[in-house]
Amino acid sequence: MRALFDGWKKCLLFPAAFLLAVGLGTGCGGDDDNGTGPDNGGGVNEQIAFTFDGTQYTGDLCMANYMVGDDATSLTTGDGDSWALLIDFPGSSTGSFNAADGVYAMLTLAPHLYQSEEFVIAVTAYGGIGAAVTGTFSGTLVHIADENDVKQITNGTFTAERLSNVQ
Numbered sequence: 118m119r120a121l122f123d124g125w126k127k128c129l130l131f132p133a134a135f136l137l138a139v140g141l142g143t144g145c146g147g148d149d150d151n152g153t154g155p156d157n158g159g160g161v162n163e164q165i166a167f168t169f170d171g172t173q174y175t176g177d178l179c180m181a182n183y184m185v186g187d188d189a190t191s192l193t194t195g196d197g198d199s200w201a202l203l204i205d206f207p208g209s210s211t212g213s214f215n216a217a218d219g220v221y222a223m224l225t226l227a228p229h230l231y232q233s234e235e236f237v238i239a240v241t242a243y244g245g246i247g248a249a250v251t252g253t254f255s256g257t258l259v260h261i262a263d264e265n266d267v268k269q270i271t272n273g274t275f276t277a278e279r280l281s282n283v284q
């Protein structure tokens with residue numbers, strides 16, 4: 118029962134967090150008065166690209182937050198219109214991580230929602246707040262309403278701006 122609750126919690130948390138982030142204009146090079154970011158000499162060229170079920174997706178909204186209480190990083194990205202992707206991975210450092218390590222991914226292609234069955238992420242850079250988090254990813258995603266609808270996500274690359282830690 119706990120696993121079911123955790124799955125639904127993530128399903129509800131992701132759209133809420135993504136909409137809040139987009140609505141507040143975080144990520145994508147907004148003003149940042151703490152001495153980093155595009156307007157203060159820091160600058161992260163945020164981008165995401167991947168292939169899902171044979172279709173290429175790209176976007177320039179990509180942000181990362183370290184979740185202190187969970188000791189995990191949440192990567193949130195999308196095109197701001199038709200798709201959104203959430204990837205959670207353990208810790209706050211570089212390395213390769215998979216589902217056994219706690220990696221979780223969710224892709225929204227309205228009105229469809231897919232969650233990871235198997236997923237691998239390789240984090241190649243993990244900068245401080247205002248700097249870049251970069252890496253690659255791939256995996257198998259399953260439609261939450263049809264377990265027979267299994268699709269591959271491949272050739273994933275990302276550069277995200279690391280935003281403030283979440284307590």
